[in-house]
Amino acid sequence: MTYWHIFLAFFIPGIVGYGGGPASIPLVQNEVVNRYGWLTVSEFSEVLALGNALPGPIATKMAGYIGYQQGGILGSIVGIFATVAPSLILMIVLLGLLYKFKDSPKVKRMTNYIRPTIAVLLGIMTFSFFSTSIEDTGWIQTVILVVVGFLLLEKWKVHPAYVIVGALGYGALLL
Numbered sequence: 001m002t003y004w005h006i007f008l009a010f011f012i013p014g015i016v017g018y019g020g021g022p023a024s025i026p027l028v029q030n031e032v033v034n035r036y037g038w039l040t041v042s043e044f045s046e047v048l049a050l051g052n053a054l055p056g057p058i059a060t061k062m063a064g065y066i067g068y069q070q071g072g073i074l075g076s077i078v079g080i081f082a083t084v085a086p087s088l089i090l091m092i093v094l095l096g097l098l099y100k101f102k103d104s105p106k107v108k109r110m111t112n113y114i115r116p117t118i119a120v121l122l123g124i125m126t127f128s129f130f131s132t133s134i135e136d137t138g139w140i141q142t143v144i145l146v147v148v149g150f151l152l153l154e155k156w157k158v159h160p161a162y163v164i165v166g167a168l169g170y171g172a173l174l175l
Helices: 002-016 021-035 041-053 058-100 105-137 139-155 160-174
Strands: none
Touching (some): 002 021, 002 058, 021 041, 041 058, 139 160
8 A cells, every 4th residue: 555655646736837847846845744644844954955955856856756755666656657658648638639639630740749849859958969079079070980980981881870889889988
């Protein structure tokens, strides 16, 4: 029953806490402090401060910590899953709807509008990575990595995972 309570304590705020982690913090506090009595207000504020000090989403860090405190490793897993489950379920439902109506002219038009936006965002990200690489490692190393990566991917059709591992190894050994 403890794992079910952990699940509910983080699933319900995930559903009704529109706006992400910061918006769901008061809802989590209500569940954890008022409903189940797992923490006092002071302890909850300490968990919140600790969660804010660490990188990453606040809601999942709090769910992992409180879940671990109440149910060990399995409790931590249940708490984190309950935090991400509402988004996961919504994405599966939306992707199911998109797949069901993939031949619809409206859906095709929507995807045609989204593709250029994604292309521009990927281009901006690539330029950012490229300029950072030039600043950090210099022109020669960047050109070597780009040319070798391009040849491996396009000419010799090497799987991208191998190219990434090779680039990581190159960077670890020579940079």
